[in-house]
Amino acid sequence: MSARVGIVTGANKGIGLEIARKLGREQGWLCVLTARDEERGRSAAESLLSEGAGVRFRQLDISDPDSRERFAKDAEQEFTAGIDALVNNAGFAFKGSDPTPFAEQAEPTMDINFFSTVATTERLLPLVKRSPHGRIVNVASMSGHLRIVPDAELRAKFASAGQPGGLGHDELMLLARGFVQDVKEGKHKEKGWPNSCYGMSKLCLIAYTKILAAREPTLKVNACCPGYVATDMSGQQGHKRPDQGALTPFMLATGALDGTSGGFWSDEKRIDW
Ligand SMILES: NC(=O)c1ccc[n+]([C@@H]2O[C@H](COP(=O)([O-])OP(=O)(O)OC[C@H]3O[C@@H](n4cnc5c(N)ncnc54)[C@H](OP(=O)(O)O)[C@@H]3O)[C@@H](O)[C@H]2O)c1
Known part of the structure; x- marks a missing residue:
């Protein structure tokens, strides 16, 4: 029997590297x-290979349409039985000390954490659906909790994501673009948005998770918060080690989920959004 295939984005360091290490060490899986x-990706893959993990490196810049296309085309040739787990881990956050004006922070943050993650997922979706076990794991954050949205109407709209008659894919895209525009114009507060580009990017990703889970009932699609993890993103300040941060995403990619899809998870438990 051929190995199950798990893809991890942004896996050259931090939590992604640890998810890749766990997947590569898991019996019956190829990461x-x-x-x-x-260069950074190859060197990370080589270090895992030297530990005996089942790992293969492939270049993928989720924000670059050419890179996405090349990766997907190669994957179609290479993994004809499909992709068993896609772990969308790649992410970005401006540091508090970054001099970039707030008005310019929404676009790059939303691009990597939301728009490019969605584009990568949609491009690879046919391959994930080819697997009888297809799973998608979106590494989000507690920063994307619904409570960050000050406006009650907007909050209710996001809360309805994936429910019958609730927020759907196209409307989510429009709302996300609207947030970016409102931040650029300095109007986001008066429009009822939170003052966090990172939080909004992860909130949109969780909403997308719920919409995709409803749309693709044969898949298990879940989002999670890895916790506050000591990585470059957190300035090495988190109280969890990266291998501890990798536990929930890894569980969602490989563990027994009892059919759960569309959930938001933390510390290996489903939590309220
Ligand atoms: N650390 C925390 O406390 C924490 C808390 C909640 C959620 N998270 C989430 O956990 C995930 C992993 O974060 P981390 O803490 O491990 O951060 P990290 O150490 O900064 O790693 C981020 C990874 O994403 C990659 N990346 C960024 N943009 C990319 C792109 N366009 N295409 C492909 N890869 C890209 C980075 O690549 P380069 O090395 O090339 O930059 C790096 O490999 C992120 O989604 C983050 O938002 C982290």
């Missing part, structure tokens, strides 16, 4: 460790 930087 495709992806990274936007060829």
Whole structure:
């Protein structure tokens, strides 16, 4: 029997590297460790290979349409039985000390954490659906909790994501673009948005998770918060180690889920959004 295939984005360091390590060590799995930087990705994959993990490196910059296309075309040739787990881990956050004006922070943050993650997922979806076990794991954050949205009407709209008659894919895209525009114009507060580009990017990703789970009932699609993890993103300040942060995403990719899809998880438990 051929190995199950798990793809991890942004896996050259941090939580992604640890998810890749766990997947590559898991009996019966092959991990495709992806990274936007060829050298950093190869070197990470080599270090896991030297530990005996089942790992293969492929370049994937989720924000680059050419890179996405090349990766997907190669994957169609290479993994004809499909992709068993896609772990969307790649992410970005401006540091508090970054001099970039707030008005310019929404676009790059929403691009990587939301729009490009969605584009990557949609491009790889046919391959994930080819697997009889297809799973998608979106590494989100507690920063994307619904309570961050000050406006009650907007909050209710997001809360309805994936429910019959609730927020759907196209409307979510429009809302997300609207947020970026409102931040650019300095109007986001008066329009009822939160003052967090990172939070909104992860909130949109969780909403997308719920919409996709409803749309694709044969798949298990879940989002999670890895916890506050000591990585470059957190300035190495988190109280969890990266291998501890990898536990929930890894469980959602490989563990027994009893059919759960469309959930938001933390510390290996489903939690309220
Ligand atoms: N650390 C925390 O406390 C925490 C808390 C909640 C959620 N998260 C989420 O957990 C995930 C992993 O974060 P981390 O803490 O491990 O951060 P990290 O150490 O900064 O790693 C982020 C990874 O994403 C990659 N990446 C960024 N943009 C990319 C792109 N366009 N295409 C492909 N890869 C890209 C980075 O690649 P480069 O090395 O090339 O930059 C890096 O490999 C993120 O989604 C983050 O939002 C983290």
